[in-house]
Amino acid sequence: MAQAEGHQEHPLQIYFWIWGLLFILSGFSYAVDYYQLEGMLRWSLILLFMFLKAGFIVAIFMHMAWERLALIYAILVPPLCLTVFIAIMAMESDYTFLARLVAFGPAAEIIAPHH
Amino acid sequence: MTQEAHAGSAAVISTGNRGVVADISGDKQAFQVPWGKAMMWIFLLSDTFIFSCFLIGYMTVRMTTTVPWPLPSEVFALSFGGDPIPLILIAIMTFVLITSSGTMALAVNFGYRRNKKVTVLLMAATALLGATFVGMQAFEWTKLIVEEGVRPWGNPMGAAQFGATFFMITGFHGMHVSAGVIYLTVIAWRVGSGYYDRKKGGNYETVEIAGLYWHFVDLVWVFIFAFFYLW
Numbered sequence: 001m002a003q004a005e006g007h008q009e010h011p012l013q014i015y016f017w018i019w020g021l022l023f024i025l026s027g028f029s030y031a032v033d034y035y036q037l038e039g040m041l042r043w044s045l046i047l048l049f050m051f052l053k054a055g056f057i058v059a060i061f062m063h064m065a066w067e068r069l070a071l072i073y074a075i076l077v078p079p080l081c082l083t084v085f086i087a088i089m090a091m092e093s094d095y096t097f098l099a100r101l102v103a104f105g106p107a108a109e110i111i112a113p114h115h
Numbered sequence: 116m117t118q119e120a121h122a123g124s125a126a127v128i129s130t131g132n133r134g135v136v137a138d139i140s141g142d143k144q145a146f147q148v149p150w151g152k153a154m155m156w157i158f159l160l161s162d163t164f165i166f167s168c169f170l171i172g173y174m175t176v177r178m179t180t181t182v183p184w185p186l187p188s189e190v191f192a193l194s195f196g197g198d199p200i201p202l203i204l205i206a207i208m209t210f211v212l213i214t215s216s217g218t219m220a221l222a223v224n225f226g227y228r229r230n231k232k233v234t235v236l237l238m239a240a241t242a243l244l245g246a247t248f249v250g251m252q253a254f255e256w257t258k259l260i261v262e263e264g265v266r267p268w269g270n271p272m273g274a275a276q277f278g279a280t281f282f283m284i285t286g287f288h289g290m291h292v293s294a295g296v297i298y299l300t301v302i303a304w305r306v307g308s309g310y311y312d313r314k315k316g317g318n319y320e321t322v323e324i325a326g327l328y329w330h331f332v333d334l335v336w337v338f339i340f341a342f343f344y345l346w
Contacts, residue, residue, distance in 0.1 A: 071153065101181060
C-alpha cells in the first residue's frame with residue numbers, strides 16, 4: 001500500500017469504519033463523565049479512550065500507519081521526552097503543594113505559630 | 116519530486132548561503148515523502164510540544180493549588196429548558212470536530228481520485244464544521260465570562276488558576292481551528308479553480324498536507340477534552 005512517493009490512496013471503507021469508531025469512543029468518554037465514575041476507574045477509562053482516539057487519528061486519518069518507518073520514528077519518538085517532563089513537573093508540584101500546606105494551610109499556625 | 120532539482124546541481128559547488136545549506140544538508144533527501152508533507156509533520160511535532168507545555172503547565176497549577184478546582188462537569192453544564200445536562204456543549208463540540216475530521220479524510224481521498232467537485236464540497240463542509248466549532252466556543256467563552264464571572268485571575272467557583280489555563284489552552288486551540296478554516300478555504304478554492312491541474316500537473320498532495328493540519332487540530336482536542344474537561 002505504501003508507495004515511495006507517499007501517495008496515500010486507500011479504500012473509502014476504512015475511513016468510515018474509523019469515523020464510526022471515533023464517534024463511539026467519544027460517546028464512551030462522555031459517558032464516563034455523565035455517569036460520574038470516580039477515582040482510578042474514571043482516570044484509566046479517560047486515558048484509554050483518549051489514547052485509542054489519538055491512535056486512530058494519527059495512524060489512519062493522518063496515514064502514519066502507511067508511512068516510511070524513518071518518518072514514523074522522526075515524528076513519534078521525540079514526544080516521548082514529554083513523559084520525563086511530566087514526571088519532573090509532577091514531582092515538583094507535589095513539593096509545592098506540600099510547601100503551600102505547611103506555609104498557608106490550616107496546619108501552618110501549629111507548625112510555625114509566629115509566622 | 117525534488118530529486119530532479121538536486122540532480123542537476125550535483126556537479127556545481129554552490130557558494131554563499133546556498134553553499135551552507137547544501138553542505139549541511141549533504142544535498143540529500145532524508146524522508147522519501149513529498150517535502151511539503153515532511154515539513155508539515157515537523158511543524159506539527161513542534162506544535163505538539165507547545166500544546167504539551169500548556170497542558171503540563173495546567174497539570175502543575177492544578178496539582179499545586181490548595182483551593183478546590185472548579186468542577187468542569189458543572190461549570191460547562193447547559194440547560195435546554197429542563198435540568199442542566201453536564202458538559203453537553205463540549206460533547207457536541209467534540210462530535211462536530213470529529214465529523215469534520217471524517218469529511219477531511221474523505222476530501223483527501225477524493226482529491227487523489229481527481230474528483231475535484233467532491234473534494235471541494237467535502238473541504239467546504241470541513242471548513243464549515245470548523246467555523247461551527249469556533250462559534251460554539253465563542254458562545255462558551257461568553258457564557259463563562261458574562262454569566263459565571265470567570266476571569267484569567269479568578270472565578271467564584273474555586274481555584275483562581277482555572278480561568279488562566281482555560282482561556283490559554285482553549286484559546287490557543289480555537290486559534291488553530293480558525294487558522295485551519297482559512298487554510299482549508301484557500302486550498303479548496305485552489306482545487307476548485309483548477310490551480311493544481313495547471314501548476315502541479317494534477318498533483319493533489321497539498322490537500323493531504325492541509326488534511327494533516329486539520330486532523331492534528333482534532334487530535335489536540337482529544338487531549339484537551341480528556342485532561343481539561345473530563346479529568
